[in-house]
Amino acid sequence: MRPNASQETLRESNLALVAATVLAATDGMSRAQAAAATSLTRATVSRLVDDLIGGGILRENGKVAGAPGRPATMLGPSDRLCALGLQVNATFHLARLVTLDGSTVDEIYTPADLMASDPTEVLPRLGRDARTLLARQVGSDRRIVGAGLALPGIVEPASRTLRRAPNLGWTDVEVAPLLGLADVGLSLLGNEADLAAFSLARPAPGRLGPVTDFVYVSGEIGVGGSAVVAGEVMPGRHGWAGEIGHMCVDPSGPPCPCGSYGCLERIAGWRAFEDGAGLPHGSSVSEFLACYDSGHEGAARAVRRAADALETALVSVVNLLDIQTIVVGATSRPWRVSSCRRWRRGWARGSWRAPSTGRT
Structure with missing residues (x-):
């Protein structure tokens, strides 16, 4: 049996509601707008906003013309x-x-x-x-x-x-x-x-980003991944879901530190590009691109092999999870998978990004 709500718990709930509502507004929000959005009275919202400003959560950003012609003080997140x-x-x-x-x-x-x-x-x-x-x-x-x-x-x-x-x-x-x-x-x-x-x-508290259902893939020495549905990360039973880098894409491939063979990151990770181009570990992307642009066959082969491995892994993920958007790295540029084969060919050509026909 749950305990009855007290005045203090009700106030805390309303503070959280008002804070989340204002923080979710990309262009700020007035007290009147916050009252309308939360269905609280203007007097209640005004008192709560004063407390949130005092606590360093919100701040007043200046005045703009309100709907009736009266200036309204706009609120936004504080930097305190x-x-x-x-x-x-x-x-x-x-x-x-x-x-x-x-x-x-x-x-x-x-x-x-x-x-x-x-x-x-x-x-x-x-x-x-x-x-x-x-x-x-x-x-x-x-x-x-x-x-x-x-x-x-x-x-x-x-x-x-x-x-x-x-x-x-x-x-x-x-x-x-x-x-x-x-x-x-x-x-x-x-x-x-x-x-x-x-x-x-969720780029800011209470605010959803432009894409809320996607598979995220990050690539460096390793390859990381995560699946997001309705703005929430899918954690799995133990919180360990999304290990795309350790999906087996070639059972006869190179050994991985995880103990398996042919993991995606051993073929599409940065070390595979360095080794393919004959570059020392710690080389820069520009050094690899210079090698690739010069026609180095090992560098070109590394790109083609990585493209095949990525296609194998990502097509499987898309088909399994029914998520049609892939975000590569932290670029915030989502790509909708209308044709993974076309996307793979873009990699194989060395374009390093999805073809324009596949970008949302």
């Missing part, structure tokens, strides 16, 4: 509340402060070769970068409300544990103690592709 975003990938680690509207306040990006690295060295270093960012905010009116960490592997959010990250060489790592940010708190731990997909589906 910040979240600390952290990420470790095979080639970098990053610490970033982000406001409620998704704007970056400050960041520290550190390129590094983190394959087969030691988490007891990498995570404390990332924690120190985070401390540096926080120190830069001393004297401002900004308040840090929590931190989130994205990792390229299988994570267990409830226990704050990274179970396995093959490209990093990490297994069963308890993340929070190594970061050393106990006073900030690790509010969120997740797979990097899942969190990137969520940020595209």
